[in-house]
Amino acid sequence: GENVEQHPSTLSVQEGDSAVIKCTYSDSASNYFPWYKQELGKRPQLIIDIRSNVGEKKDQRIAVTLNKTAKHFSLHITETQPEDSAVYFCAGRGAQKLVFGQGTRLTINP
Amino acid sequence: GAVVSQHPSRVICKSGTSVKIECRSLDFQATTMFWYRQFPKKSLMLMATSNEGSKATYEQGVEKDKFLINHASLTLSTLTVTSAHPEDSSFYICSAPRTSVPDTQYFGPGTRLTVL
Numbered sequence: 001g002e003n004v005e006q007h008p009s010t011l012s013v014q015e016g017d018s019a020v021i022k023c024t025y026s027d028s029a030s031n032y033f034p035w036y037k038q039e040l041g042k043r044p045q046l047i048i049d050i051r052s053n054v055g056e057k058k059d060q061r062i063a064v065t066l067n068k069t070a071k072h073f074s075l076h077i078t079e080t081q082p083e084d085s086a087v088y089f090c091a092g093r094g095a096q097k098l099v100f101g102q103g104t105r106l107t108i109n110p
Numbered sequence: 111g112a113v114v115s116q117h118p119s120r121v122i123c124k125s126g127t128s129v130k131i132e133c134r135s136l137d138f139q140a141t142t143m144f145w146y147r148q149f150p151k152k153s154l155m156l157m158a159t160s161n162e163g164s165k166a167t168y169e170q171g172v173e174k175d176k177f178l179i180n181h182a183s184l185t186l187s188t189l190t191v192t193s194a195h196p197e198d199s200s201f202y203i204c205s206a207p208r209t210s211v212p213d214t215q216y217f218g219p220g221t222r223l224t225v226l
Contacts, residue, residue, distance in 0.1 A: 043203060045217075046215075046216075
């Protein structure tokens with residue numbers, strides 16, 4: 001089945017700088033890769049997703065890139081703000097179900 | 111947007127009792143719902159896939175008799191933790207995809223279960 005690895009587990013950046021979180025997946029048949037943001041004690045919120053027929057997708061300060069050959073995808077957050085502090089999860093869809101990465105705790109330092 | 115609710119948000123129970131958690135899709139129908147478990151500072155672990163009108167599909171290592179799932183209608187799935195023990199204490203979250211956009215999963219707010 002699908003296996004998703006996520007790095008780093010923690011990330012601390014200065015406000016205004018960029019943050020990058022990377023994930024790799026194992027199932028070459030996976031075709032959908034969402035990113036979720038989860039604040040403490042709350043539900044995961046979808047922030048951006050990408051399908052395997054696209055290499056890059058951008059939504060304001062957030063972008064995701066996908067390299068199908070290497071089987072990895074990345075989340076890029078530019079001009080980080082304090083409200084970006086949260087845990088971020090990548091996921092890959094294999095066999096009709098999502099498999100999540102281990103999560104990255106992002107801290108934005110003022 | 112699509113809304114998924116869960117009830118209760120928090121529950122505390124004694125060992126040996128059973129607890130039922132409801133997951134509802136409020137503004138769309140969901141033939142499939144997913145149940146996850148999340149330990150503190152950990153990722154979401156899929157427990158089972160709930161299928162309307164048929165049996166749930168459980169992930170490897172998840173006890174079917176302990177975590178009973180019933181998908182009673184196109185908008186409701188329930189997870190019953192039977193004979194709960196302290197090690198069952200966790201954050202349980204459901205999700206549901208819209209039929210029209212099957213890739214995107216919408217999560218419920220989660221249920222914090224504490225077993226004393």
